[in-house]
Amino acid sequence: SNPFAQIGERRDVEIRSEPVQLDVKPLPPNAPPSFSGAIGNFAMATDAKPKSVQAGDPITVTTSIAGRGNFDRVNAPVVEDERGWHKYPPSSKFKQDDEVGISGTKTFETVLSPNEKKQALPVLAFSYFDPAKEQYVTLRSEPIAITVQGGAAVSQNVAASQPAPAPTGRPPTAAVATSKPQDILYQLTDRGRTTESFVPIYTRRVFWAAQSIPLLALLSFSIWKIRRTKINNREARRIAALQHEAAELMHKLRRKNATPQEYYAEASRVVRVKAALASGSREVEPNMVNAETAADTFKLDDNSRDQLRRLFEQSDEWQYSGAHNGPGRISPENRREVLDLIENLK
Template sequence: MQQSGENLETINGRSYDVVTFKTAIAAARAGKFEIGPIKAKAQVLTARRPNTPRSRSPFDLFNLDDPFSDPFFSEPFSQFGERREVEINSEPVAFEVKPLPQNAPPSFSGAIGNFTMTTDAKPKSVQVGDPITVTSTISGRGNFDRVNAPAVEDDRGWHKYPPSSKFKNDDEVGISGTKTFEMVLSPNEKKPTIPLLAFSYFDPAKEQYVTLRSDPIAINVQGGAVPAPAPVASQPAASTMPAAASAAAAKQDILYQLNERGRMQSFTPLYARPIFWIAQLIPLLALLGFAGWKIRQARIDNRDARRIAALQHEAAELLRKLRRNDVSPREYYAEASRVVRVKAALARNVDPNTVDAETAANTFRLNADSRERLRRLFEQSDEFQYSGAHNGSERISSENRRDVLELVEHLHV
């Protein structure tokens, strides 16, 4: 625990030095619990023992011994009391944790406390497909480790990317502060406003769920689908037929002398003509092209096989590391989300870095419960990667470790 203050208090006429230590805890389940007793050690001053006559040197015949040899000068506080180490025990504290109501809204991620939310988007004038950074700021007091990014209520016509987050605490234990999320949205079509964002939490004072929604933010999206080229008006084809003679040629009884010579023909053998050898090259070139295509396909198949083998090896190594108990939370959640991306990439034959939680859930055809667990896994990984605040111990509980390991091991197409 971290010391947060020290002051003097008077109790029953006696002054006490009061040292305050603060920490924050969160219950993982409902029920009755007891904390303490807390044990600590302290240095205190107790009543001084009776004075003993100061020994004098046998050579000090005239009482001229050094006056600074008196114990008062070597231990000045001994005149007020004797310093001792004592053990202090506190009284145990009992309390009861109530279960949360069943009607939790879809955007509830486990946040409990009292919060406010503001949202902004930049830039507000873009082209179709351009990125827009939506910044959501959640401030208040509560368990910020369960405060996740606000949910997009209607993402039709939008492409969204995983959000990043950072936390700034206002107290010593991290239950009061501000958490900022940045989410990149890209419009696939013209849109007048940013989609509404929703964040839900449970208010213990009101004992009810509260859902915060962002105000509509107007934007200007230009562009759209590329228009189809206009059909070109067809021109009437010129007639290739000669015009009919207006009058029939008169019959000729005598043939006149022909002044134009007829078409000349060559008697060169076919194999000696260039066109013959050119025609022979066509199938040869086609054969060479087919052989080159087969070689290229073999190389592509070999490269794909090496890529698949590398991804399978990476997934096996990551699963082996997830079964260890000495992995930090940041590394554990990063490796768990990487396993999901690698498995989804193997199933869809895509780059693992392009796989998000929604793509993975659709790939493995997960039910609603597994989709929610997978979404929390990706959000927890992003939080540890971008926020820089852990808000808890440096160890993962065995229950959370078992839940994550069971989820990633049972992901199959």
């Protein structure tokens, strides 16, 4: 038996750790255009399929960024030269190698559509800040050869297709030198001969030159109409892809078994997608939308603006640290508050 069992007293004791000072340095100025806030050490690999397409067909470019750092700030690589290409919003998935999500691989799939003949994919660039070297590092994809058929307007030389003048069937009349009488009878009966041509009009250059004017006008109008249709189709496909992604995300948000990290990541993503859809003809990419941009797009009041800021802050906290100071699951009240906020973004 314990002799001190009757005289002992149990009580809670609060123990505090000593404060730890942190030296937080600001990032250097003049960040590269492809820098999205990633800090750590990363490597990039790129592949594309298919490598032989027709102009306007999609090419899926897969980019894997592996390493150690804040993967929530790792965005899809930037296309350095988009001339002759149409880029659709990328999708991403993350495979973590540790418990906190600092080490792993993030894979992006970006669909590119060539508008003209191309021999290689455009260069993709991804930038991050290396804290060990204390400088920005830019990774670029290796050249990937492709084959693009069609897309170049073929100009035909109308004059080259003209038929050769048809023979008249009469041999050329040789000039015959005749002696003209010098009396008055010659003046009355031997009139001067006028030369007339029986060559068909379609064998003359003037005819084809006149016909080429409406033909060129029709060809120019057809090319303009085709280009306009392609532009409208690209915009329609972009809007359809964003609407489909928003619907899928809203369906996921209504699940009750999602972890807080998944829930807040999906919630912030659907806000970015809806803001991109609401931008209209400006074609804002979802990855470029933050809390302030979304609040300005939907013209939120101060209360809703604060709720949106808290949503993005919670998403960053879960994604960056891999852990959260709050509960391990989302309460029904918080879930309802987030859903009401997102559903009212119109």
